[in-house]
Amino acid sequence: xxxxxxxxxxxxxxxxxxxxxxxxxxxxxxxxxxxxxxxxxxxxxxxxxxxxxxxxxxxxxxxxxxxxxxxxxxxxxxxxxxxxxxxxxxxxxxxxxxxxxxxxxxxxxxxxxxxxxxxxxxxxxxxxxxxxxxxxxxxxxxxxxxxxxxxxxxxxxxxxxxxxxxxxxxxxxxxxxxxxxxxxxxxxxxxxxxxxxxxxxxxxxxxxxxxxxxxxxxxxxxxxxxxxxxxxxxxxxxxxxxxxxxxxxxxxxxxxxxxxxxxxxxxxxxxxxxxxxxxxxxxxxxxxxxxxxxxxxxxxxxxxxxxxxxxxxxxxxxxxxxxxxxxxxxxxxxxxxxxxxxxxxxxxxxxxxxxxxxxxxxxxxxxxxxxxxxxxxxxxxxxxxxxxxxxxxxxxx
Amino acid sequence: xxxxxxxxxxxxxxxxxxxxxxxxxxxxxxxxxxxxxxxxxxxxxxxxxxxxxxxxxxxxxxxxxxxxxxxxxxxxxxxxxxxxxxxxxxxxxxxxxxxxxxxxxxxxxxxxxxxxxxxxxxxxxxxxxxxxxxxxxxxxxxxxxxxxxxxxxxxxxxxxxxxxxxxxxxxxxxxxxxxxxxxxxxxxxxxxxxxxxxxxxxxxxxxxxxxxxxxxxxxxxxxxxxxxx
Ligand SMILES: Nc1ncnc2c1ncn2[C@@H]1O[C@H](COP(=O)(O)OP(=O)(O)OP(=O)(O)O)[C@@H](O)[C@H]1O
Ligand SMILES: [Mg+2]
Numbered sequence: 001x002x003x004x005x006x007x008x009x010x011x012x013x014x015x016x017x018x019x020x021x022x023x024x025x026x027x028x029x030x031x032x033x034x035x036x037x038x039x040x041x042x043x044x045x046x047x048x049x050x051x052x053x054x055x056x057x058x059x060x061x062x063x064x065x066x067x068x069x070x071x072x073x074x075x076x077x078x079x080x081x082x083x084x085x086x087x088x089x090x091x092x093x094x095x096x097x098x099x100x101x102x103x104x105x106x107x108x109x110x111x112x113x114x115x116x117x118x119x120x121x122x123x124x125x126x127x128x129x130x131x132x133x134x135x136x137x138x139x140x141x142x143x144x145x146x147x148x149x150x151x152x153x154x155x156x157x158x159x160x161x162x163x164x165x166x167x168x169x170x171x172x173x174x175x176x177x178x179x180x181x182x183x184x185x186x187x188x189x190x191x192x193x194x195x196x197x198x199x200x201x202x203x204x205x206x207x208x209x210x211x212x213x214x215x216x217x218x219x220x221x222x223x224x225x226x227x228x229x230x231x232x233x234x235x236x237x238x239x240x241x242x243x244x245x246x247x248x249x250x251x252x253x254x255x256x257x258x259x260x261x262x263x264x265x266x267x268x269x270x271x272x273x274x275x276x277x278x279x280x281x282x283x284x285x286x287x288x289x290x291x292x293x294x295x296x297x298x299x300x301x302x303x304x305x306x307x308x309x310x311x312x313x314x315x316x317x318x319x320x321x322x323x324x325x326x327x328x329x330x331x332x333x334x335x336x337x338x339x340x341x342x343x344x345x346x347x348x349x350x351x352x353x354x355x356x357x358x359x360x361x362x363x364x365x366x367x368x369x370x371x372x373x374x375x376x377x378x379x380x381x382x383x384x385x386x387x388x389x390x391x392x393x394x395x396x397x
Numbered sequence: 398x399x400x401x402x403x404x405x406x407x408x409x410x411x412x413x414x415x416x417x418x419x420x421x422x423x424x425x426x427x428x429x430x431x432x433x434x435x436x437x438x439x440x441x442x443x444x445x446x447x448x449x450x451x452x453x454x455x456x457x458x459x460x461x462x463x464x465x466x467x468x469x470x471x472x473x474x475x476x477x478x479x480x481x482x483x484x485x486x487x488x489x490x491x492x493x494x495x496x497x498x499x500x501x502x503x504x505x506x507x508x509x510x511x512x513x514x515x516x517x518x519x520x521x522x523x524x525x526x527x528x529x530x531x532x533x534x535x536x537x538x539x540x541x542x543x544x545x546x547x548x549x550x551x552x553x554x555x556x557x558x559x560x561x562x563x564x565x566x567x568x569x570x571x572x573x574x575x576x577x578x579x580x581x582x583x584x585x586x587x588x589x590x591x592x593x594x595x596x597x598x599x600x601x602x603x604x605x606x607x608x609x610x611x612x613x614x615x616x617x618x619x620x621x622x623x624x625x626x
Contacts, residue, residue: 005506016494307490310451311551312479312507314472390451394490 010325024293027286028333032366034279036341039362041348042268048354057131059224060235066251083218096234101128101222112164112175119200123209139171139186150207155186157201180212287377294326294381305385306393319386326378327371334370338363399425404457406443417443419613430585432601433594435610441594442563449482449561450474479507483552485562489544491536497547498532504555522550542573562593578603
């Protein structure tokens with residue numbers, strides 16, 4: 001008898017008892033669903049972290065983190081300029097480094113025609129806007145001539161329109177930062193990401209920023225490389241050089257991806273253990289449920305088994321029939337579980353703003369796993385059916 | 398074709414051995430129509446089940462087509478049931494969730510016949526028993542006589558050598574019983590060997606040969622027109 005015949009028979013008997021079948025597979029649905037959800041959420045969390053620290057543009061931030069002793073000797077060291085133009089030139093020479101993004105920020109008062117508010121003024125190098133995926137909704141971006149000449153041009157966030165301009169046009173208007181005039185040439189497109197807070201942001205060329213604040217400080221540097229591996233190497237080399245130039249011991253640092261990944265892994269592992277045990281318990285209970293229902297079904301269908309045997313079914317064929325029935329049953333549970341699991345994970349990722357990933361291996365794994373449950377818990381009832389005596393099964397004796 | 402050599406069947410009842418069949422010798426030739434008669438509890442069904450390879454004798458040899466099938470393995474027995482025998486029972490024994498057509502096709506599924514062949518043969522068998530109009534009916538939509546016709550169609554689809562019928566008219570009224578017996582008669586006419594258990598004298602008139610069983614012993618057999626031995 002072909003597997004196809006068996007599956008057809010299994011489906012007909014499962015659909016004959018719709019309510020019973022659906023109640024039976026609830027445990028399997030919950031079990032498989034939570035396994036799928038955990039794996040999917042874990043994966044998208046990982047992807048989120050990677051994109052947050054490395055970004056799509058494959059960049060990594062260098063930062064200045066003075067040691068305890070240094071802080072005690074010079075409590076102001078945190079506030080002092082971290083990087084210089086000289087540093088940038090040196091780092092640019094590292095072979096793995098593709099480009100450097102530099103910026104400095106200062107929070108200060110911004111005014112227009114007697115009105116004023118606070119803003120975060122960031123002086124940026126030419127590729128900063130591109131790397132951080134900032135776009136304008138009207139006007140224009142900062143151009144290379146702005147960077148080259150240190151023009152007093154700025155791109156500002158939408159929020160100023162309300163705070164300084166009475167909701168009026170702000171393009172081309174001159175605002176004052178530290179009593180120095182700057183022309184608005186573009187308005188930033190608002191970020192959709194719920195984690196983004198870009199209110200009252202002003203971006204202008206780094207040169208302009210330095211002239212406004214009469215400082216040569218560069219507070220942040222990110223380096224960009226071709227590949228993640230090069231990025232790691234570039235980060236290492238850059239911090240070594242910086243520490244040597246500035247005569248510091250490990251004060252210049254780069255975000256250590258592995259450390260972060262380990263930290264995340266710890267959290268995800270705890271989550272995996274908790275949900276994994278919930279899943280494990282529900283799969284076990286679900287499996288027992290399937291076994292129980294299959295035993296009931298075998299008993300109810302004793303006569304059917306006898307008839308089939310009288311028509312020439314072998315014991316193996318009876319075994320296969322009931323085994324396939326329990327596998328099809330748990331497969332249904334698995335498929336519904338996969339649907340709920342991926343659905344849940346996608347909703348979670350969407351709400352959290354993480355990239356949502358549907359991984360084919362995970363889905364295939366879920367399918368195979370649910371079939372395995374059906375096999376393990378179906379074998380006992382199926383053997384019971386196969387071992388029946390045809391005469392007794394037919395109702396004689 | 399069939400030869401039972403000193404077949405006995407014992408049941409263990411509360412530690413006591415109960416002899417249901419006691420050293421039965423029996424011979425049935427190819428193409429015969431035999432009825433088995435005897436009082437209730439005499440061992441007729443037990444004998445039929447052994448003949449149909451549904452049950453094994455406690456001792457003795459069962460020869461079928463010059464082979465000792467009583468020593469066959471399970472798998473071979475299933476194959477013999479599938480190919481050599483067709484069963485018809487008093488309680489019809491149709492699968493309630495399958496249509497008449499599907500019930501009739503079942504033995505061919507176990508025989509591994511391709512789908513086209515199965516459906517061709519199933520329809521032909523249902524036509525033969527006069528149920529061409531009831532192919533897609535479920536058992537609970539059929540009368541007792543119609544159910545038994547489906548069972549007979551099912552018993553012939555694998556073109557068995559022998560049909561075993563244990564009181565096939567036991568649940569039917571006389572008119573219907575007559576129609577069913579006419580069907581067996583027709584199958585016999587086509588060359589199928591038929592072994593049928595009955596209590597009724599009028600039914601035994603269809604047979605070439607009568608076998609009498611009492612208390613697990615074959616007490617006699619007679620051919621048509623012959624005087625009991
Ligand atoms: N599995 C069994 N265990 C114990 N005793 C059994 C078993 N099967 C049958 N018997 C006994 O064997 C005897 C013969 O039974 P069998 O069914 O062969 O009789 P029968 O001739 O077919 O009777 P009936 O005409 O009522 O159908 C009976 O006494 C019955 O109680
Ligand atoms: Mg009987």
